[in-house]
Amino acid sequence: MTEHVRTELDPAALAYSGRAPGHTVMAARARARGTWFYAETVLRGMRAYFWPIMLYAVGQPLLYMVAMGIGLGTLVSSGVGSVDGVDYLTFVAPALLVSTVVMSVSGEMTYPVMQGFKWQRLYYGPVSTPVSPGQIALGHLLAVVIRFLVQSTIFWLIMLAFGAAPSGWSWLVVPIGVLTATAFGAPLQAYASTLTDEGFQFSFIQRFVVMPMFLFAGTFFPLSAMPTYLHWIGWISPVWHGTELARLASYGAPMSPLMLVVHLAFLLACTVTGMLLAVRFYTRRLRS
Amino acid sequence: MEAPRTRGLSRRALSSGNVGAVLERGFTVIRNQNWMILVSGFFEPVFYLLAMGIGMGGLVGEVTGPAGEPIPYAAYIAPALLATSAMNGAIYDSTWNVFFKLRFAKLYQAMLQTSLGPLDVALGEILMALFRGFLYALGFLGVLAVMGLVTSWWSLLMVPVAVLIAFGFAALGMGITSYMKTFQQMDLINFVMLPMFLFSATLYPISVYPEPIQWFVMAMPLWHGVELMRQLSFGHFTGATLVHVLYFVGMTVLGLGLTTVRLRKLFLR
Numbered sequence: 001m002t003e004h005v006r007t008e009l010d011p012a013a014l015a016y017s018g019r020a021p022g023h024t025v026m027a028a029r030a031r032a033r034g035t036w037f038y039a040e041t042v043l044r045g046m047r048a049y050f051w052p053i054m055l056y057a058v059g060q061p062l063l064y065m066v067a068m069g070i071g072l073g074t075l076v077s078s079g080v081g082s083v084d085g086v087d088y089l090t091f092v093a094p095a096l097l098v099s100t101v102v103m104s105v106s107g108e109m110t111y112p113v114m115q116g117f118k119w120q121r122l123y124y125g126p127v128s129t130p131v132s133p134g135q136i137a138l139g140h141l142l143a144v145v146i147r148f149l150v151q152s153t154i155f156w157l158i159m160l161a162f163g164a165a166p167s168g169w170s171w172l173v174v175p176i177g178v179l180t181a182t183a184f185g186a187p188l189q190a191y192a193s194t195l196t197d198e199g200f201q202f203s204f205i206q207r208f209v210v211m212p213m214f215l216f217a218g219t220f221f222p223l224s225a226m227p228t229y230l231h232w233i234g235w236i237s238p239v240w241h242g243t244e245l246a247r248l249a250s251y252g253a254p255m256s257p258l259m260l261v262v263h264l265a266f267l268l269a270c271t272v273t274g275m276l277l278a279v280r281f282y283t284r285r286l287r288s
Numbered sequence: 289m290e291a292p293r294t295r296g297l298s299r300r301a302l303s304s305g306n307v308g309a310v311l312e313r314g315f316t317v318i319r320n321q322n323w324m325i326l327v328s329g330f331f332e333p334v335f336y337l338l339a340m341g342i343g344m345g346g347l348v349g350e351v352t353g354p355a356g357e358p359i360p361y362a363a364y365i366a367p368a369l370l371a372t373s374a375m376n377g378a379i380y381d382s383t384w385n386v387f388f389k390l391r392f393a394k395l396y397q398a399m400l401q402t403s404l405g406p407l408d409v410a411l412g413e414i415l416m417a418l419f420r421g422f423l424y425a426l427g428f429l430g431v432l433a434v435m436g437l438v439t440s441w442w443s444l445l446m447v448p449v450a451v452l453i454a455f456g457f458a459a460l461g462m463g464i465t466s467y468m469k470t471f472q473q474m475d476l477i478n479f480v481m482l483p484m485f486l487f488s489a490t491l492y493p494i495s496v497y498p499e500p501i502q503w504f505v506m507a508m509p510l511w512h513g514v515e516l517m518r519q520l521s522f523g524h525f526t527g528a529t530l531v532h533v534l535y536f537v538g539m540t541v542l543g544l545g546l547t548t549v550r551l552r553k554l555f556l557r
Contacts, residue, residue: 049472052472052475055479059479060482063482063483063486064486066486067483067486067487067491068486068491070496071486071487071491071492071496071497072344072348072491072492074492074496075348075351075361075492076347076348078349079347079348079349080346080347080348080349083347088347200324200325200328203325203328204324204328207328207329207331207332208328208331211332211335212335212339215335215336215338215339215340216335216338216339216343220339220340220343220344221343221344221346221347225342225343225344225346225347226342226343227342
């Protein structure tokens with residue numbers, strides 16, 4: 001029994017056996033690559049939900065493409081005919097990709113963050129090692145980004161299968177989807193990290209931010225189909241900026257170079273601000 | 289001489305007739321904690337109606353109503369959204385809420401230690417879900433009236449019918465939840481609800497599908513709710529109206545029976 005403990009769990013014995021690096025080397029590694037270490041932890045945790053995640057990643061695009069693209073598209077083609085110069089399925093598909101990843105990211109960056117700080121205190125183990133709070137924040141985000149890289153790719157493949165992504169540049173919808181998810185997810189993560197009680201904030205965000213963004217930020221119809229006084233909802237929503245870019249990539253929707261810069265700058269600014277705030281709030285909470 | 293009890297399926301074993309105690313607790317919780325969540329749930333169908341009715345309405349134009357007459361798109365989806373909202377409210381209250389109380393808070397265990405029977409608990413929880421459905425239906429009908437989408441006096445019947453739809457979903461939902469043990473199993477509920485919402489003639493008629501898929505949709509409860517609401521909102525009834533109503537009556541009876549049996553099995557074995 002003691003022999004077993006000595007060889008398996010005693011780090012010094014492990015180091016002297018020649019099979020493990022020394023303390024300082026391990027600490028330096030954790031310090032240098034803490035973000036990746038924590039991301040790996042989160043991804044391993046996601047393995048427990050692998051099948052639900054995959055079912056969601058494949059099932060949701062299929063359902064939305066059939067229901068919104070084909071079903072609703074039937075009504076649109078007997079109404080105005082084509083939208084933005086293309087059939088309705090092609091018009092709505094890139095927007096659905098962006099919207100669905102943003103809806104999923106709102107699940108990943110709310111309750112799991114609360115879980116890290118409060119319910120299961122998952123963040124407090126790593127922070128007692130050389131891994132820094134900022135690395136935990138970014139590692140968590142990185143894991144989520146990797147998940148959405150997979151989810152967006154699956155969605156793009158389904159778009160291809162439906163013939164809903166005619167442009168040769170349509171693969172760009174994958175990085176655009178991930179960028180939009182980060183632009184919404186990073187600030188949300190920063191906000192979630194400041195909450196101390198599991199009140200109703202998360203359901204409020206779901207109902208008054210995520211849902212309106214899905215409905216009013218140009219996903220199902222161009223912003224111009226709404227009265228002018230509602231257009232601001234699109235302008236301040238990452239979903240609209242991401243959707244416009246995704247439409248450009250997917251079927252070459254018209255866009256001026258200035259707007260291209262504006263859309264990209266908005267998404268990048270949200271991402272960077274969110275990350276900076278998350279690092280700051282995590283450090284404050286985990287080091288105090 | 290009294291005959292020996294046969295496995296106690298008597299009324300007294302199931303209920304002490306004190307549903308009021310369960311309701312009282314429910315209202316206290318709403319008053320003290322989650323009235324904000326309750327109120328916010330009202331906005332979801334309203335947002336859908338505004339976005340789809342105004343935005344999509346511009347792209348779609350007019351569609352065919354229940355009596356074959358052309359109607360604005362907003363008027364087409366409004367009754368469907370009311371049916372969906374009745375379903376969502378009832379399902380939320382009778383699944384996630386019940387799951388937490390059953391598996392984490394152990395609330396029902398505590399309740400059944402008192403004189404309350406499983407039928408009291410089941411009815412009390414379901415009536416709370418109905419109260420919520422009733423509030424949402426009333427609010428939504430008000431919104432429709434303001435938007436000029438109420439065209440018939442029959443529309444007033446949409447409120448009790450919303451409660452009937454909620455009753456069916458809540459009764460069955462609670463029974464099914466009693467089988468659930470983990471969060472992953474709870475996620476399955478979304479896998480059933482999302483397609484049902486998307487495909488039940490809510491946003492477009494089911495005639496766009498091939499016939500076998502149409503039959504499948506027609507077997508789902510939400511489709512009956514949507515059709516019933518749409519007929520009411522235009523005051524146009526057919527023989528199918530009665531079928532829709534009976535579907536929900538049957539679902540309610542079945543659900544109540546299942547829930548009571550399950551709660552008995554879980555706690556009074």
